[in-house]
Amino acid sequence: MSVPAKTPTRSGLSRYVVEFGMKAPVVRSPAGLAALFLLAVLVLPWATMAGAQDGENRAALVVRYENGSVETKCVAFSEPEITGEELLQRSGLTVVMDYNALSGGAVCSIEGLQRPAPSSGGCSVQDCFCHCQGADCQYWAYYHWVDGGWQYSQLGASSYRVKNGSLEGWSWGPGDFSSGTEPPVVKFEEVCAQALAPSPAASSGPGTPASWLGYAGFALAAVALLGAGVLVTRRRPR
Amino acid sequence: MDTGEAFHPFAWTAWLVAAALPALSTRNPLYLCLVLLAAGVTFTALSNRSPAARSWGAFVRLGATLWLFTIPFALLTAHYGRLILFRLPASWPVVGGPITGEALIYGFCSGLALVTLLLVFAVFNIAVDQASLLRMTPAFIYQTGVVAAIAVAFVPQMVAAWQAIREAQEVRGHRLRGVRDLLPLILPLLVTALERATQLAESMEARGFGHQIAEVSSGRRIAGQLAVLAGLGAVGIGLAGVWFWPERQPFMSLLAAAGAVLLVLSFWEQGRRVRRTHFRRWFWGRIDRIVLIASVAAGAPWLAALLLRNELLFYYPYPPYSPWPSFQPLLGLAIVLLAIPGILLSPATTRRRCADERSVTP
Numbered sequence: 001m002s003v004p005a006k007t008p009t010r011s012g013l014s015r016y017v018v019e020f021g022m023k024a025p026v027v028r029s030p031a032g033l034a035a036l037f038l039l040a041v042l043v044l045p046w047a048t049m050a051g052a053q054d055g056e057n058r059a060a061l062v063v064r065y066e067n068g069s070v071e072t073k074c075v076a077f078s079e080p081e082i083t084g085e086e087l088l089q090r091s092g093l094t095v096v097m098d099y100n101a102l103s104g105g106a107v108c109s110i111e112g113l114q115r116p117a118p119s120s121g122g123c124s125v126q127d128c129f130c131h132c133q134g135a136d137c138q139y140w141a142y143y144h145w146v147d148g149g150w151q152y153s154q155l156g157a158s159s160y161r162v163k164n165g166s167l168e169g170w171s172w173g174p175g176d177f178s179s180g181t182e183p184p185v186v187k188f189e190e191v192c193a194q195a196l197a198p199s200p201a202a203s204s205g206p207g208t209p210a211s212w213l214g215y216a217g218f219a220l221a222a223v224a225l226l227g228a229g230v231l232v233t234r235r236r237p238r
Numbered sequence: 239m240d241t242g243e244a245f246h247p248f249a250w251t252a253w254l255v256a257a258a259l260p261a262l263s264t265r266n267p268l269y270l271c272l273v274l275l276a277a278g279v280t281f282t283a284l285s286n287r288s289p290a291a292r293s294w295g296a297f298v299r300l301g302a303t304l305w306l307f308t309i310p311f312a313l314l315t316a317h318y319g320r321l322i323l324f325r326l327p328a329s330w331p332v333v334g335g336p337i338t339g340e341a342l343i344y345g346f347c348s349g350l351a352l353v354t355l356l357l358v359f360a361v362f363n364i365a366v367d368q369a370s371l372l373r374m375t376p377a378f379i380y381q382t383g384v385v386a387a388i389a390v391a392f393v394p395q396m397v398a399a400w401q402a403i404r405e406a407q408e409v410r411g412h413r414l415r416g417v418r419d420l421l422p423l424i425l426p427l428l429v430t431a432l433e434r435a436t437q438l439a440e441s442m443e444a445r446g447f448g449h450q451i452a453e454v455s456s457g458r459r460i461a462g463q464l465a466v467l468a469g470l471g472a473v474g475i476g477l478a479g480v481w482f483w484p485e486r487q488p489f490m491s492l493l494a495a496a497g498a499v500l501l502v503l504s505f506w507e508q509g510r511r512v513r514r515t516h517f518r519r520w521f522w523g524r525i526d527r528i529v530l531i532a533s534v535a536a537g538a539p540w541l542a543a544l545l546l547r548n549e550l551l552f553y554y555p556y557p558p559y560s561p562w563p564s565f566q567p568l569l570g571l572a573i574v575l576l577a578i579p580g581i582l583l584s585p586a587t588t589r590r591r592c593a594d595e596r597s598v599t600p
Contacts, residue, residue: 079328083335085318094558099316099344125554133481158317209562217567218268221574225275228577232283 055079057164060191061091063110064171064183066138071111074192080164084142084157087168097157098128105158107140110170122172141180143169150182167191244583246526247370253280253529254362256537257576261355263544264551265347266563270354272573277354277361280580284364297360301353305346312345313337318556340555347553373516377509380450388438392431399430452511465504472497529579536575539568 055078063071073091085105088095096112097105106129109122122140123130131138142153142160145167153160162168167188173181209215260273281294319338328334366374368387375383403426412422442448476494480487543550543566550569555561 081328083317083328086335089318089557096558097318097556099312099318099341099556105316105318125559126548126552133484136484209560209564211564214565214567215268217570218272218565221272221570222275224574225272225279225577228581229275229279229282232279232286232580232583235283235286 058192059087059162059164059166059168060188061087062167062169062183062186062191063093066172070184072186072191081161084160084162084168087162088157096122096125098125105156107157107170110140136174137176138172138174139180141171141173141175143171143183145169152179245529245579246520246522247366247374249526249529249533250362250365252533253576253579254358256533257358258355259537259540259544260573261351261358263540264553265351266551266553267347267350268563268565269569269573270350272570273354273576274357276573276576277357279577281361281364283580283583284361294360294364297356301356304352305349308349309342309345312341312348316341316344320557340561343555343561376505377512377514378505380512380514395434396427396431400427403427450513452513454511462504462508465500469497469501469504472500525582528582532575532578536572539572543569
């Protein structure tokens with residue numbers, strides 16, 4: 001009777017990953033890796049071009065700020081439906097959203113980076129609901145225009161689908177988890193009869209870093225630590 | 239097994255706090271990579287000295303598995319960013335929409351923070367052995383520490399016993415077909431475990447382990463427990479009140495502070511009742527002071543940045559922010575100081591503890 005050999009103690013998942021990664025033929029050969037890398041580099045510029053902005057579908061966006069001022073945008077899109085968060089992004093407003101929570105994105109601030117006082121636009125992403133502590137709660141509430149009136153949205157901006165002819169509202173004000181401050185009554189024809197919102201310039205990418213000097217400091221520190229590692233390795237007793 | 243440390247365990251604890259601060263306070267990948275490098279230098283220096291560094295591989299594998307969770311989660315749920323990799327059909331419920339590079343970066347950085355924290359603790363685990371950890375526990379939870387140490391030491395013994403029982407039963411022709419066939423395996427394991435526990439308890443009793451707590455009247459004991467309860471309640475109510483009733487904030491913070499003071503006093507009083515004698519003293523030398531100063535110098539800028547200038551530690555790749563991380567040279571220099579214990583450790587450093595070679599298990 002043979003005694004079962006001792007298998008190396010490796011958890012099932014990590015063993016699978018290691019074996020799969022090692023055995024995939026493309027990854028194994030250096031030529032395969034180089035080809036993959038080249039493919040990614042070539043595809044990336046094409047991939048960064050944003051989807052078509054012009055289209056036959058229109059949706060209207062109404063934003064009411066803390067001081068009562070109202071901004072309206074008309075957004076055109078070619079897909080049959082877009083999400084509420086895409087509507088916000090394509091409107092050209094500067095929106096900060098927080099993706100830390102499990103339930104999709106939460107709107108922290110709209111145009112909050114431009115305006116001087118943080119309370120007029122919202123909160124920073126580090127504390128998305130900074131004005132919603134305890135009893136007194138102010139936040140960006142999402143409303144849909146349904147049957148001649150504003151209806152509080154039951155879904156978040158990432159989940160709700162906006163169709164052709166929808167009127168969406170975002171309003172900053174006091175509220176709780178089932179109600180907020182309603183936006184003012186605006187007609188869809190008033191918003192979308194005017195010129196369309198200029199589609200945000202198809203950004204070619206994330207841009208360049210603010211300062212290269214900081215990165216020089218990082219390179220220096222990394223080299224210093226690697227040098228220390230080499231020094232310590234050399235001291236290993238042979 | 240005897241590892242011994244070249245530095246005082248309190249110096250290692252200071253190093254741990256200074257190394258864990260960046261991992262807990264930021265997701266900036268530049269700082270986290272530097273912390274990983276510093277931890278790697280320290281690990282290399284430690285593995286020169288002791289063969290007990292075998293557990294490092296398990297920690298690295300566990301860390302790599304974390305990325306398998308954070309990266310897909312961020313990629314598939316956050317459809318936001320300027321760098322679009324590809325698009326999934328929008329009709330799919332949660333994952334439909336553009337898959338962006340910023341989400342990939344964010345998932346990677348979240349995983350990197352967790353991996354860094356894990357590996358920093360792994361280095362500390364190699365540097366300070368179990369007996370020293372137990373000695374460092376405060377007096378009032380000393381008994382809990384002993385129980386935890388015994389449980390941790392028992393796990394590998396039980397795993398070995400389980401394998402031995404399985405082999406013995408297989409030799410006798412036992413086949414594992416269903417749940418009921420587990421009984422001939424579990425029953426001997428339970429009996430073995432009980433036997434070993436009784437043996438250990440008897441031997442510890444013979445060495446006088448049960449009589450460390452000084453006897454006090456039951457009234458004083460109950461008063462101590464009530465004080466702990468009251469302190470915890472005050473701290474809880476105070477902290478919740480600071481959040482819920484901002485207009486009464488001074489009173490609520492005072493309540494929380496009073497509760498904390500009450501807790502500290504009652505723990506100190508309970509700790510005084512535990513009699514522990516150390517017959518091997520730890521030696522606090524000049525090199526331990528250097529390690530402590532280096533750790534404080536590494537941790538102080540980060541603590542200051544965390545409390546005062548939080549925006550320096552902020553990293554959020556999604557628009558309208560930029561995915562390019564920022565880097566402050568002062569904070570980077572603080573992390574480089576974390577490698578000093580590794581450089582000071584040389585294989586020739588003799589252990590500074592007592593002349594006795596073997597460590598005594600509690």
